[in-house]
Amino acid sequence: MIKMSQAVVSAALVSAGLFGGTALADAEPATAAVEVDRPQITVTGEGVMSVTPDVMRLDTGVEVRRPTAGEAFTAARAAAAALTRALLAAGVAAKDLRTDELSLGPEYKEYPTISGYRAAQGVEAVVRNIDSADEVVDAAVAAGEAVRLDGVSFEVSDNRVPLRAAREIAFRDARARAVQYAKLAGRQLGIPLEISEQSFTPPTPVYGAAGIADKASISPGRRDVSVSVRVVYELE
Incomplete structure (x- = not known):
């Protein structure tokens, strides 16, 4: 993608006589500095922590x-x-x-x-x-x-600890994917430019009364606390 600043665009158009002006024959030719976006890569990382409900x-x-x-x-x-x-x-x-x-x-x-x-x-x-x-x-x-x-x-009464751990896993996962893609593209991975998170904890199944009729039959099982993180990296 090529970006050109408004000032540069205006200078180029004036030099071409597009704003009604007359370009002088002996005037220095106008120059336009073109700014090219740095290449980027966007990846998504996943992190899951399994915890016991309390x-x-x-x-x-x-x-x-x-x-x-x-x-x-x-x-x-x-x-x-x-x-x-x-x-x-x-x-x-x-x-x-x-x-x-x-x-x-x-x-x-x-x-x-x-x-x-x-x-x-x-x-x-x-x-x-x-x-x-x-x-x-x-x-x-x-x-x-x-x-x-x-x-x-x-x-789970307090999700904060497993969420923090899941975030770390998700970010490491995102970086590992980005490093792999950068290598495949023949580039070096730069700094992260954007990070956004979406965390989601699936609902625990609800068991009917028939499933809790026997003695010592109630078990909370395990519950996954998951985090999805989207990271935009610069490529060098």
Whole structure:
């Protein structure tokens, strides 16, 4: 690519008489300095760190059906209170309990005939001690027949350390690729001119209630923290 500054372009055009001026016969010929872009190479590096999640989110709650709306709502609230007490007793902190659903509505035998009412209250529990995960689930199930388990998910409470390590891996990967391409092109790799990052951590799979029914069956597995970095290098 060839770049020419505005001043140089104007000087060249004036000397050619393109702005209405008359070029003198004995005038010195105009000269134009052409600036050529330095060659560059753009590469993308990938870095991945595998870590063990240290936090579990338990998606649970209660669901009841009663003949009347009032009975259903009262029963659901009582069952939710019992579930909350059980989770607290199992070691879940009060600040880590959150109501994530509260619903009440009719059920129909054949519309518009109402057969009863369904009430539900969802509770999300954050378990920060993974070693107690099985005990927390058992405590929830033992809280009553109205309890439902909708699944669990796992996450890393602090991604900063694995992210820093993944960035280093990604940058080294990018440089190694750039060095290889520069060598193939018969050039030397220069300084990085531009660096941009896009980090992405894939979501941890959510396991349904059927997958957590057995004792000591809950495992957080491993989770990848990945970073993609785009680097533009100068070629010498």
